[in-house]
Amino acid sequence: MIFLLPLAGFAQQSDSAKHPVDTVRNKFIPTGIRVGADLISFAKTQYVKSFSGWEANAEIDFYRYYLAMEYGTWSRTYFPDNGAYENDGNYFRVGVDVNFLKKDPDKNVFFIGFRSAHSKFKEQFYVDVIDPLWGNQSQPYVNDNVRARWFEMTTGLRVRIWKFVGLGYTARFKFGLKTKNDSAMISSDVPGYGRTNKENTWGFNYILYFRIPLQKKR
Amino acid sequence: MKRATWFVLFLLVGVSCLDQPDCFRQNLNLIGVSFKKLHDNKVDTVALLHVSANGYDGEFYKEVLASSVSLPLNYLRDTTEFLFKISEAGYSGPVTTERILRLSHKSKVQFVSEECGQRFVITDMADVINNNIANDFDSVRITSKTPSNPAPNNITIYRCPHTNVVRLSFRQLYMDTVSRGRIDLREIETVTTPHTTLYGKATVNTVVLPLNTNATSSTYNFNFTNGDNRTVTFGYESTSKEILKSCGLQNVYSKLTTTNNTFEFVKVLNDSIYDPPITNVETYRCPTTNQIRVSFRTLQGSSEISKEILIKSLTADYLGTPLYSNLTATSVVLPLNPNTSTTSTTFTIDIDGIGVKTLTVNYAVTGRAFHVRCGEQPVYSAMTTPAGDATFQPTVLINNVQFPVVDNIEILL
Numbered sequence: 001m002i003f004l005l006p007l008a009g010f011a012q013q014s015d016s017a018k019h020p021v022d023t024v025r026n027k028f029i030p031t032g033i034r035v036g037a038d039l040i041s042f043a044k045t046q047y048v049k050s051f052s053g054w055e056a057n058a059e060i061d062f063y064r065y066y067l068a069m070e071y072g073t074w075s076r077t078y079f080p081d082n083g084a085y086e087n088d089g090n091y092f093r094v095g096v097d098v099n100f101l102k103k104d105p106d107k108n109v110f111f112i113g114f115r116s117a118h119s120k121f122k123e124q125f126y127v128d129v130i131d132p133l134w135g136n137q138s139q140p141y142v143n144d145n146v147r148a149r150w151f152e153m154t155t156g157l158r159v160r161i162w163k164f165v166g167l168g169y170t171a172r173f174k175f176g177l178k179t180k181n182d183s184a185m186i187s188s189d190v191p192g193y194g195r196t197n198k199e200n201t202w203g204f205n206y207i208l209y210f211r212i213p214l215q216k217k218r
Numbered sequence: 219m220k221r222a223t224w225f226v227l228f229l230l231v232g233v234s235c236l237d238q239p240d241c242f243r244q245n246l247n248l249i250g251v252s253f254k255k256l257h258d259n260k261v262d263t264v265a266l267l268h269v270s271a272n273g274y275d276g277e278f279y280k281e282v283l284a285s286s287v288s289l290p291l292n293y294l295r296d297t298t299e300f301l302f303k304i305s306e307a308g309y310s311g312p313v314t315t316e317r318i319l320r321l322s323h324k325s326k327v328q329f330v331s332e333e334c335g336q337r338f339v340i341t342d343m344a345d346v347i348n349n350n351i352a353n354d355f356d357s358v359r360i361t362s363k364t365p366s367n368p369a370p371n372n373i374t375i376y377r378c379p380h381t382n383v384v385r386l387s388f389r390q391l392y393m394d395t396v397s398r399g400r401i402d403l404r405e406i407e408t409v410t411t412p413h414t415t416l417y418g419k420a421t422v423n424t425v426v427l428p429l430n431t432n433a434t435s436s437t438y439n440f441n442f443t444n445g446d447n448r449t450v451t452f453g454y455e456s457t458s459k460e461i462l463k464s465c466g467l468q469n470v471y472s473k474l475t476t477t478n479n480t481f482e483f484v485k486v487l488n489d490s491i492y493d494p495p496i497t498n499v500e501t502y503r504c505p506t507t508n509q510i511r512v513s514f515r516t517l518q519g520s521s522e523i524s525k526e527i528l529i530k531s532l533t534a535d536y537l538g539t540p541l542y543s544n545l546t547a548t549s550v551v552l553p554l555n556p557n558t559s560t561t562s563t564t565f566t567i568d569i570d571g572i573g574v575k576t577l578t579v580n581y582a583v584t585g586r587a588f589h590v591r592c593g594e595q596p597v598y599s600a601m602t603t604p605a606g607d608a609t610f611q612p613t614v615l616i617n618n619v620q621f622p623v624v625d626n627i628e629i630l631l
Contacts, residue, residue: 078332085329125329127336133274134292141327186328186339197330 027063029215032107034059034158036168036209041072050077053191057207059158064102068113069094074191082128089121091192093152106160107211115152115172119192122146125185141185148190150177152203164211172203245338247293248369251319252286256357256376256462257493261285267314268303288369293325293338297346306380309430311414317354319375320346323365340365343372357464378465379493382431384452384474386438386499387424391589393505393597393621402503405443412437419443426495429454429471437478450501451478454489474498483591504592508556510601510619510626512577512612513549517630524548525631528570535564551623558583558596572631575610579603579627581617603627 038055045052053074059066075088097113124142131137156170177196179187187196194201253262262285269279273292292298300319305312323343330337343363357376365372390402401423409417409425416438417425429452430436437451452474459470474489476499483502491498516525525548532542536555555563562580569575581601585594599618606612611630619626 078329080329080332080335082335125327125336127327127329129294129336131294133271133276133290134294135273137294184326186326188329 030060030062031215032061032211032213034166034209034211036207038072038205039208040204040206041074051075055205057205057209059097061099061107064099066097066099066109066111066113067094068097068115070115072192076189080127082130083126085123085125085188087121087123087189087191089119089146089191091117091119091190093117093192095152095154097154097156107158108160108166109156109158109168111154111156111158113154113156115154117150117152117174117192119148119190120146121148121191123185123187123189125188141183143181143183143185143187146179146181146187146190148177148179148187148193150174150190150193156205158207158209160211164213166209166211168207168209170205170207172205173200174203175200245293246364246366247291247325247338247340248288248367249291249321249343249365249372250286250288250369251373251375252371253284253375253377255379255493256465257379260494262377265305266302267305268301270301272299272301286371291321291323291325291340291343291365293340296325297322307383307416307426307428309411309413309428309436310432319355319358319373321373322346378468379461380495381461381468381470381491381493382429383493383495384427384429384491384498385424385495386427386450386501387497388422388503389500390503391505391592393507393588395588397589398500399502407441407443408439409441410439424497427452429491431456431469435477447480448501449478449480450476450484450499452499453477502589502591504589504595505621506553506623507595507597507619507621508554509551509621509623510554510579510598511549511551511623512627512629513625514547514629514631522630527572527631530568530570532565532567535566536560541565549625554579554581554583554596554598554619556596558585569631572609575606577603577606577612577627577629601626 035058036056041053041055045054051074053072055070055072057068057070059068070093071090073090075086077086093115095113095115097111099109099111101108101110122144123146124140126140129137153173154170156168158166158168160166174193177190177193179190179196181187189195194203253264254260255262263283266279266282266284268277269287269289270277271292278289279287289300298321302317302319304315304317306315321343323340325338325340327336327338341364343360343365345358345360355375356378359374359376360372361374362370362372388402388404389399391399403421403423406417406420406422408415416427427438434455435451435453437449440448454471455473456469456471458467460467461470470491472490474486476484476486481501482504485500486498487500488496488498514525514527515522526546529542529545529547529550531540532550533540534553536557541552542550552565561583562578564576564578567575567577579601580603581598583596583598586597587594601614601617603612603614609631613628613630614626615628616624616626
């Protein structure tokens, strides 16, 4: 992030001298929509055997405030020695970002934001239990309709690299996870959040995006 | 190019941060069970012959004394039933009781990782009493419904007070006027009733004795390792009384007395039974006032050292049988003539390698009653011994008899 900031600052300095920005008139009218996809999910799907998923996001600006929405799917499969675990579901995040590069003519963004996230998924765990005291048991455990919700504090960068194409990242601090299911299995992994054994956790997305302008550049 | 390099770097960093949980302790299913007494909430030590569970062929504990145990709940089921076999001392022999602790709980599985596998988490543990199946313990209290690993304290099992256990302590009187003397550590060979052995070899200053709940008297025989044998019989009354509501009516024993007692002296301090047992009865030994210790020494260079000798026989002039035969020792304890009309006692000692020697101890003796219960006892003072020969030279170190015995005479060989 630190290395990318000077690039944005340099562009701002060269353009602002030629085209002074109108900071008063119609400032809350959206200037563009960004739609993107998470490259890390794509890479993990290719190279991590136990993971499969994708994530797309969209942002629309209202002056320096961005309404952000993210949607993704993911499934995980694990094979411990005595069984198999898998989950499969989707998740949705919505939130607001505050841009701290509001005068950047390339619409580069450095933001801090907040998300409310929800997930719906199913999971199953087939396990052979061998216990020296209580004997052996082979049984499938299924959670068919699990719902989860959590919150995120986010920060990130969006940088235009060529015409309408840009790259960026989002770092997430996830907390406040709550899951709801009535089965005999405690959820292990929540799509969009990660492992449930942690009260809070970190996440990172690396995004390739396209910006669709809604206003003519002045 | 420079920008692309940094973007790729961030991508690699992001991919590398995959989330793997630690392998923490699996199967949080251990519970801690502690034993306490209902009437005073104090820790109770229980003799557990056997602790097992329904569904498990083995045993968790066998023949141990414990005030708490750690037990695993059956995480593959919704209930666990533990069987406790407890032994308590009884007048006619050990009384074994079987108690059952039934617990219900919720068990959930969770996948941990490929390396760790699964774990089971148990919650909502409860006492099973809702199906009219009562636990057999006097009282059970669940202090924490969540097992863990290691076991926390989840359950406290209470027992009603024992109403039939008497405490008897041993005390030694001295050559002073302290009426209760001091604690007396006795080496016991056995303590028995007509039906069973309550104590084996032990060195104790107090014993706890269960009363015969089917009679109004109980007799105990004490065999001490010094050859002393004593008997005491207790008499008592029994009434039915509710001490604690949850214990219902219990037989309470009181008005304790002693009869048929062969101890030197026995005193009832408290005639009612309590739990934990307080000292109900004290036995006393009178001081021995006529014993002296004679030690044997030899010269090594210019200094004297202890000498171990073989005493073939040692007799006293007033006794018909030898005091010692074939004894190897560096010192001996000798009893002076208890007859207060004599003022000397002569000992004949046959020492291996030296021959037969005579030790005459002269003294002044008076009678004195240190303790009324001991009566008048001889007190020896102003001890002297005649000089011996070159191979047997007695010297008086302390010229009066004391209790406990001291080194009164030293013989240089």
